[in-house]
Amino acid sequence: MNDFNELLGKVASIVKKQCGIDLGQDYDAVMIKPMAATNIIRANKKSKQTHIAITGPSRDMFPYIDISNYSSKDGNNNLKSFYILQVPFHIFKKNIDAISADASFDYNEQGIATVTASVKMSKHGDDRQIELGNPTQSSEGFVLYRTLFEPEDLFVVLKREEKIEYDTFIIRKRESDGLTKEFAMRVGKTINTFVDSTKYKNDEPAFKGGHNIIYYGAPGTGKSYRVSEKIKHDYIADYSSKQGSPDVFRATLHPEYSYSDFVGQLLPKVEQERVTYEFTPGVFTSALKHAISYPMRPTFLILEEMSRANVAAVFGDIFQLLDRDEDGRSEYTINNGLIAQNAILSDADGATDPNSCSVYLPENLFIVGTVNTSDQNVFAMDTAFKRRFTWEYVSPKVDEASFENNPDIEISSDMTVSWYKLYTTLNDFITRDLGLTEDKQIGPYFIKFGHSQMNPEELVKDKLLQYLWEDVDIVARRMNGGARSLFDSKIASFADLYDSFGQKMVFSNKFIEKLKGSASNDSLDESDDADGNE
Structure with missing residues (x-):
């Protein structure tokens, strides 16, 4: 399993099940190493090996000094013992408790203890390896951590994105769910030399x-x-x-959806009978942080059903950012300390005042929305908001020859038609004969027949008839004084329509004529009655 997202997802699932921790996506490398008896520190240990050997591509998730630049394979290599680095490992109390280990670490308020492990390159060429966690060169905490392993336990190491910091977990063999020695990295080689910054630069051009x-x-x-x-x-x-994808963020808007949902809000958190408040980012802030963290990759913020919410209130001051230049970056910026602190600034920015930091949409962030035309009257979008988006129309028309969502439907005891014929005739009748606008039409996937155990007739009864009755026919009859109707004049209520569908003909003569292909494309005269008879 060398796909990064797949491996991270597998590890996240095991950790969540084991100790209830949500890992998230803020990592750029994952290593899983089954621990041999020689890797474990025991009082009666006989092996002379004092370190954990890291070989192969896994080396590249750790910083190291390449000893080949300072020593030779056959010469005096005494100096290589001085080329030692130390890196921080974060240990989680919930993980230690889950493995029932009797060990005490110096945890912070979040239940995380930070220890340090030594990193030293040894050997040359294809045989080179990293010696990790030598007891005499690592902190007492990491040495204690190594005593908690049992043979064949998994040593899980996750490198925090763009940082020389590592989250680590012990997974007992019985909880490993088939995982064994694995390694995967998000993008290329992470680091190959020691640097004095927690950030590193990627040479890939910004998207x-x-x-x-x-x-x-x-x-x-x-x-x-x-x-x-x-x-x-x-x-x-x-x-x-x-x-899903770590580069795609999705939210469905609704009438109660607010700016706080979109950007984020302070929420109470109870720990050890103490109530604290911490910022929980919304989908916009999460997407913005990701886009800025990975400028070489496209990031998508998808907002479904935009017209069902008051988008002017949802976007608030973010509205100012929607004007883009030719590269896709915001032409104007805003000052919003909450967004800046949680999406723009990093730990390396130190004491920078978030309120003085400019917030913007980067060139690689796409904001993609969907709108049902039939929902436009829920919350109308003002012209200023609409003009900051490109609007691409999705037509209800499809190619019948390649259309697969197309079962035959028995609309009465003596008439069966294809779904394609039914929905396209309905759309033509809605606009041409009933005089309604296109927003009352339906799409080819209004009903997805292949996704249900119900037969096509039941799906039409339960998914389509109510819409046709309430949103189409009642509206049409109010507009034309009852002179034009989709249904037969004998249908007096929705109950009549529902009970009769599939048994008796419920549609008007005019519609049936059109369905059979014999109806004129001209709309009904105002004198026509509801069932199409003069």
């Missing part, structure tokens, strides 16, 4: 071209699918909307 776009259309046209396919085809080849 440019971020923009704001909204996909809009009738319900069921496949707007969310269009977004996912666009990301997969143009940006992230292995993207899956089911499995």
Whole structure:
């Protein structure tokens, strides 16, 4: 398993199950090493090996001084013992408690203890290895940590993104869920020499071209699918909307969705009978932090059902950032200390005042929205907001020859039609004959027949009829005084419609004529009655 996201996800699942810790995505390398008896410190240990040997590509997640620059393979190598670095390892109390280890570490308020382990390169060429955690060169805490392992336990090390810091966990063999020796890195070689900064630079050029776009259309046209396919085809080849991606952040808006949900808020946290407050980032702040942390990769913030929320209130001062230059960076910035502290600034920025830091949308951040045209009257978007997005229409029309979501539907005891014929005729009738606008039409995936155990007729009854009755027919009859209707005049209530569908013909004669292909494209005369008879 050399896919970074897959391996990180597997480790995160095991750690969550073992000790309830959510790892998140803030790592750029993962190493899993089964511990041999020679790696474990015991009072009666016979082996002369005092360190943990790190070989192969795993070496590259640690900083080291390459001894080949200072010593020779066959010469005097006494000086190599002086080329030793120390790196911080973070140990979690919940993990130690979960393995029932009798050990006491100096934990902080978050239940994390920081210890240091020595890192030294030894040997040359293809045989070179890192000697990690020599007892005489590491802190007492790391030495104690090594005594907690049992043979074949997993030594799990996660390198924090863009930092020379490591989170570590002990996973008992019985809890390993099939994991064995593994290593994966997010992007290239992390570091190969000691530096005095917690940050490192990536030589890859920054990704440019971020923009704001909204996909809009009738319900069921496949707007969310269009977004996912666009990301997969143009940006992230292995993207899956089911499995997600660390580069994609998604939220569904609703009438109660607020600025605090979007940006983040201070929430109470109870630990040892003490109440503290800590900032919990919203989807925007999380996406912005990720985009700034990884400028060479496109980052997507997907906002579903945008018209169901008051987007002017949701975006608030972020509205000012939506104007982009030709590279995709915000033309204007804002000062927002909360966002700056949690998305823009890093630990290396020290005492920088967050309120004086400029907040902006970077070139690699895409804001992608979806809007159902039938929902436009829930919360209207003002023109100033709308013009800061590109609007791409998703048509309800599809190619019938390649359309697979197309079962036959028995709409009455003596008439069966394909779903393609039914929905396209409905759309034509809604606009041409009932005089309604396109936002009342339906898309080809308004019902997804292949995703249900119900038969097509049941799905139409339970998913479509109510919409046609309340959102289409009642609205049409109010507009035209009852002169035009989608349904037969004998249908007096929704109960009549629901009970009769599939048994009796519930649609008007005019609609049935159009369904059979014999109806004129001209709309009904105002004198026509509801069931299409003059």
